[in-house]
Amino acid sequence: GQSLEQPSEVTAVEGAIVQINCTYQTSGFYGLSWYQQHDGGAPTFLSYNALDGLEETGRFSSFLSRSDSYGYLLLQELQMKDSASYFCAVRSSGTALIFGKGTTLSVSS
Amino acid sequence: DAGVIQSPRHEVTEMGQEVTLRCKPISGHDYLFWYRQTMMRGLELLIYFNNNVPIDDSGMPEDRFSAKMPNASFSTLKIQPSEPRDSAVYFCASSLTTRTSGSEQYFGPGTRLTVT
Numbered sequence: 195g196q197s198l199e200q201p202s203e204v205t206a207v208e209g210a211i212v213q214i215n216c217t218y219q220t221s222g223f224y225g226l227s228w229y230q231q232h233d234g235g236a237p238t239f240l241s242y243n244a245l246d247g248l249e250e251t252g253r254f255s256s257f258l259s260r261s262d263s264y265g266y267l268l269l270q271e272l273q274m275k276d277s278a279s280y281f282c283a284v285r286s287s288g289t290a291l292i293f294g295k296g297t298t299l300s301v302s303s
Numbered sequence: 304d305a306g307v308i309q310s311p312r313h314e315v316t317e318m319g320q321e322v323t324l325r326c327k328p329i330s331g332h333d334y335l336f337w338y339r340q341t342m343m344r345g346l347e348l349l350i351y352f353n354n355n356v357p358i359d360d361s362g363m364p365e366d367r368f369s370a371k372m373p374n375a376s377f378s379t380l381k382i383q384p385s386e387p388r389d390s391a392v393y394f395c396a397s398s399l400t401t402r403t404s405g406s407e408q409y410f411g412p413g414t415r416l417t418v419t
Contacts, residue, residue, distance in 0.1 A: 227406045236394060236410035237346070281346065285406050289334050289398070290359055293346040 196220045198294035200282055205300045206272050214267045214297045216282030224285040226258050226265045231296070232278045240267070240280075269299070277301045307411035309395050315417045321383040324414045327376055328397030336408060337370055337380050338394040346394075352378065353400075385418045392416070 198218045206212045216226065225244040229237040243249055243258035243265060255268040269276055279298050283291040308327040316322055328335045336351040350360040352372045360370070367386070372378040382389055392415050396408040 225406050236412050237396075237408075238410065239407045242406045283406070288358060289353070289400070289406075290336075290348055290351055291406060291408065292348070295345045 196284075196286060196292055198282055198284060198292060200280075200294045200297045202295070203298045203300070205302065208272055208274060208301060208303050210272050211268065211270045212272060212299065214269075214280050214282075214299070216265050216267075216294055218263050218265075218282070218284050218294075220284050220286040220292060222286040223260065223263075224287075226256070227283045227285070227291065228254075228256055228267045229281045229283060229293075230278050231281065237281060272301050274301050274303065307395055307397055307409050309393075309411035309414050311414060312412060313415045313417075315419065316385055317419055318386055319384045320418075321381065322385045322389075322416060322418075324380040324382075324393050324395075324416070326378045326380070326395030326411060328378070328395070329409055330376065332397035332399050332409070334398045334400065334408075335372060335378050336396040336398070337378070338396065338410075339391045340394060340413075341391045349380070382416075385416075387418045390416055390418050 200216045227242045228240040231237045241256040248257045253270045258265040279296040281293050281296045283293045310325045333354050337349040340346045349362045350370045355372045370380045392413045394410050394413045396410045398408040
Protein backbone atom coordinates (compact mmCIF):
# COMPACT_ATOMS: atom_id res chain seq x y z
CA GLY A 195 0.00 0.00 0.00
CA GLN A 196 0.88 3.63 -0.01
CA SER A 197 1.26 5.57 3.21
CA LEU A 198 2.48 8.88 4.55
CA GLU A 199 3.20 9.33 8.23
CA GLN A 200 3.33 12.66 10.03
CA PRO A 201 2.69 13.59 13.67
CA SER A 202 -0.93 14.38 14.45
CA GLU A 203 -0.21 17.38 16.67
CA VAL A 204 2.61 19.79 17.45
CA THR A 205 2.58 22.69 19.90
CA ALA A 206 4.98 25.62 20.10
CA VAL A 207 5.22 29.21 21.30
CA GLU A 208 5.48 32.38 19.29
CA GLY A 209 8.95 33.06 17.98
CA ALA A 210 10.02 29.43 18.21
CA ILE A 211 11.10 27.03 15.46
CA VAL A 212 9.15 23.86 14.74
CA GLN A 213 9.85 20.93 12.43
CA ILE A 214 7.10 18.71 11.05
CA ASN A 215 8.36 15.39 9.74
CA CYS A 216 6.91 13.24 7.01
CA THR A 217 7.92 9.72 6.06
CA TYR A 218 6.42 8.01 3.07
CA GLN A 219 6.04 4.61 1.48
CA THR A 220 4.72 4.86 -2.04
CA SER A 221 4.98 2.77 -5.18
CA GLY A 222 6.57 5.66 -7.04
CA PHE A 223 8.02 9.02 -6.11
CA TYR A 224 8.33 12.21 -8.10
CA GLY A 225 8.16 14.85 -5.40
CA LEU A 226 7.03 15.94 -1.95
CA SER A 227 4.73 18.90 -1.39
CA TRP A 228 3.52 20.72 1.71
CA TYR A 229 0.16 22.38 2.15
CA GLN A 230 -1.29 24.55 4.91
CA GLN A 231 -4.94 24.52 5.88
CA HIS A 232 -6.55 26.86 8.39
CA ASP A 233 -9.69 25.77 10.19
CA GLY A 234 -12.64 25.97 7.82
CA GLY A 235 -10.41 26.94 4.91
CA ALA A 236 -8.93 25.32 1.85
CA PRO A 237 -5.45 23.80 1.59
CA THR A 238 -2.88 26.23 0.23
CA PHE A 239 0.40 25.26 -1.39
CA LEU A 240 3.58 25.97 0.55
CA SER A 241 6.46 24.15 -1.11
CA TYR A 242 7.62 21.37 -3.42
CA ASN A 243 10.78 19.26 -3.36
CA ALA A 244 11.66 16.96 -6.22
CA LEU A 245 15.36 16.66 -5.42
CA ASP A 246 17.26 16.09 -2.18
CA GLY A 247 18.04 19.14 -0.16
CA LEU A 248 16.56 22.22 1.42
CA GLU A 249 14.21 24.70 -0.22
CA GLU A 250 13.70 28.00 1.57
CA THR A 251 10.76 30.34 1.16
CA GLY A 252 10.76 33.11 3.72
CA ARG A 253 10.10 31.74 7.20
CA PHE A 254 9.30 28.30 5.83
CA SER A 255 11.80 25.72 4.57
CA SER A 256 11.26 22.21 3.27
CA PHE A 257 13.74 19.37 3.14
CA LEU A 258 13.79 16.09 1.25
CA SER A 259 15.89 12.95 1.48
CA ARG A 260 14.80 10.52 -1.23
CA SER A 261 17.10 7.77 0.02
CA ASP A 262 15.43 7.92 3.45
CA SER A 263 11.90 8.46 2.09
CA TYR A 264 11.74 11.40 4.45
CA GLY A 265 11.07 15.07 4.41
CA TYR A 266 10.25 17.86 6.79
CA LEU A 267 8.76 21.32 6.92
CA LEU A 268 10.59 23.84 9.07
CA LEU A 269 8.72 26.88 10.34
CA GLN A 270 10.79 29.65 11.88
CA GLU A 271 9.84 32.73 13.91
CA LEU A 272 6.45 31.22 14.60
CA GLN A 273 3.45 33.53 14.65
CA MET A 274 -0.06 32.96 15.95
CA LYS A 275 -1.34 32.96 12.37
CA ASP A 276 0.77 29.84 11.70
CA SER A 277 -1.69 27.82 13.81
CA ALA A 278 -3.15 25.49 11.20
CA SER A 279 -2.96 21.97 9.83
CA TYR A 280 0.00 21.06 7.66
CA PHE A 281 -0.14 18.26 5.12
CA CYS A 282 2.66 16.53 3.29
CA ALA A 283 1.72 15.09 -0.09
CA VAL A 284 3.58 12.78 -2.45
CA ARG A 285 3.30 12.73 -6.21
CA SER A 286 3.72 9.03 -6.79
CA SER A 287 2.49 8.75 -10.36
CA GLY A 288 1.14 11.06 -13.00
CA THR A 289 0.00 14.27 -11.39
CA ALA A 290 -2.07 12.81 -8.56
CA LEU A 291 -1.09 13.65 -4.99
CA ILE A 292 -1.42 11.36 -1.99
CA PHE A 293 -1.93 13.40 1.17
CA GLY A 294 -0.88 12.57 4.70
CA LYS A 295 -3.44 12.86 7.50
CA GLY A 296 -2.08 16.24 8.54
CA THR A 297 -0.33 17.76 11.55
CA THR A 298 -2.21 20.27 13.66
CA LEU A 299 0.14 23.04 14.80
CA SER A 300 -0.93 25.14 17.76
CA VAL A 301 1.07 28.28 18.44
CA SER A 302 0.61 29.97 21.79
CA SER A 303 1.77 33.34 23.05
CA ASP B 304 -7.69 35.86 -11.31
CA ALA B 305 -10.57 34.91 -9.02
CA GLY B 306 -9.06 31.57 -8.10
CA VAL B 307 -10.93 28.28 -8.20
CA ILE B 308 -14.65 28.82 -7.78
CA GLN B 309 -16.97 26.23 -6.27
CA SER B 310 -20.71 26.21 -5.78
CA PRO B 311 -22.66 25.78 -3.67
CA ARG B 312 -20.58 26.50 -0.57
CA HIS B 313 -23.01 24.57 1.62
CA GLU B 314 -25.48 21.89 0.68
CA VAL B 315 -27.90 20.11 2.97
CA THR B 316 -29.95 17.36 1.42
CA GLU B 317 -31.90 14.28 2.35
CA MET B 318 -30.74 10.75 1.77
CA GLY B 319 -31.64 9.55 -1.69
CA GLN B 320 -31.54 12.96 -3.34
CA GLU B 321 -29.24 13.88 -6.20
CA VAL B 322 -26.45 16.34 -5.43
CA THR B 323 -24.43 18.28 -8.00
CA LEU B 324 -21.30 20.15 -7.06
CA ARG B 325 -19.77 22.65 -9.47
CA CYS B 326 -16.27 23.91 -10.09
CA LYS B 327 -14.64 26.55 -12.26
CA PRO B 328 -10.85 26.10 -12.38
CA ILE B 329 -8.30 28.86 -12.80
CA SER B 330 -8.15 29.96 -16.41
CA GLY B 331 -5.29 28.30 -18.29
CA HIS B 332 -4.81 25.46 -15.84
CA ASP B 333 -4.76 22.06 -17.54
CA TYR B 334 -5.43 19.79 -14.55
CA LEU B 335 -8.54 19.63 -12.41
CA PHE B 336 -8.91 17.53 -9.27
CA TRP B 337 -11.84 16.59 -7.06
CA TYR B 338 -11.09 15.76 -3.41
CA ARG B 339 -13.18 14.77 -0.42
CA GLN B 340 -12.13 15.62 3.15
CA THR B 341 -13.42 14.02 6.33
CA MET B 342 -11.97 13.77 9.83
CA MET B 343 -11.76 10.00 9.57
CA ARG B 344 -10.27 9.61 6.10
CA GLY B 345 -8.45 12.90 5.60
CA LEU B 346 -8.07 14.40 2.14
CA GLU B 347 -8.83 11.83 -0.55
CA LEU B 348 -8.45 12.26 -4.30
CA LEU B 349 -11.61 11.18 -6.08
CA ILE B 350 -10.85 11.87 -9.74
CA TYR B 351 -8.71 14.13 -11.87
CA PHE B 352 -8.82 15.47 -15.41
CA ASN B 353 -6.15 16.61 -17.83
CA ASN B 354 -7.31 18.88 -20.63
CA ASN B 355 -10.92 17.91 -19.83
CA VAL B 356 -10.21 14.17 -20.11
CA PRO B 357 -10.61 11.97 -17.00
CA ILE B 358 -7.23 10.42 -16.20
CA ASP B 359 -7.79 8.51 -12.98
CA ASP B 360 -11.11 7.87 -11.29
CA SER B 361 -9.91 5.07 -9.03
CA GLY B 362 -10.72 7.18 -5.97
CA MET B 363 -14.41 7.46 -6.81
CA PRO B 364 -16.01 5.47 -4.01
CA GLU B 365 -18.92 3.94 -5.87
CA ASP B 366 -21.05 4.10 -8.98
CA ARG B 367 -23.20 6.65 -7.21
CA PHE B 368 -20.44 9.18 -7.88
CA SER B 369 -19.79 10.60 -11.33
CA ALA B 370 -17.78 13.55 -12.61
CA LYS B 371 -17.68 15.43 -15.90
CA MET B 372 -15.64 18.20 -17.43
CA PRO B 373 -17.46 19.34 -20.57
CA ASN B 374 -15.02 22.19 -21.18
CA ALA B 375 -11.88 23.77 -19.78
CA SER B 376 -13.77 26.11 -17.47
CA PHE B 377 -16.34 23.87 -15.84
CA SER B 378 -16.60 20.57 -14.01
CA THR B 379 -19.30 18.82 -12.00
CA LEU B 380 -19.29 16.10 -9.38
CA LYS B 381 -22.62 14.35 -9.01
CA ILE B 382 -23.81 12.00 -6.30
CA GLN B 383 -26.96 10.04 -7.04
CA PRO B 384 -28.46 8.84 -4.76
CA SER B 385 -26.79 10.54 -1.83
CA GLU B 386 -26.23 8.79 1.52
CA PRO B 387 -25.38 10.14 5.00
CA ARG B 388 -21.84 8.75 4.72
CA ASP B 389 -21.24 11.09 1.78
CA SER B 390 -21.28 14.01 4.22
CA ALA B 391 -17.91 15.73 3.85
CA VAL B 392 -16.20 18.79 2.45
CA TYR B 393 -15.60 18.43 -1.28
CA PHE B 394 -12.76 20.42 -2.77
CA CYS B 395 -11.97 21.15 -6.36
CA ALA B 396 -8.39 22.08 -7.26
CA SER B 397 -6.57 23.01 -10.44
CA SER B 398 -2.94 23.13 -11.50
CA LEU B 399 -0.64 23.86 -14.39
CA THR B 400 1.69 21.10 -15.58
CA THR B 401 4.61 23.40 -16.16
CA ARG B 402 4.71 24.50 -12.53
CA THR B 403 6.24 21.85 -10.24
CA SER B 404 4.82 19.20 -12.57
CA GLY B 405 1.36 20.02 -11.38
CA SER B 406 2.08 19.53 -7.69
CA GLU B 407 1.28 23.17 -6.95
CA GLN B 408 -2.46 22.80 -6.78
CA TYR B 409 -4.86 25.66 -6.14
CA PHE B 410 -7.88 24.67 -4.10
CA GLY B 411 -11.33 26.16 -4.19
CA PRO B 412 -13.14 27.09 -0.95
CA GLY B 413 -14.92 23.74 -0.86
CA THR B 414 -18.52 22.61 -0.66
CA ARG B 415 -19.66 21.40 2.74
CA LEU B 416 -22.18 18.63 2.06
CA THR B 417 -24.51 17.32 4.73
CA VAL B 418 -26.78 14.40 3.90
CA THR B 419 -29.46 13.72 6.50
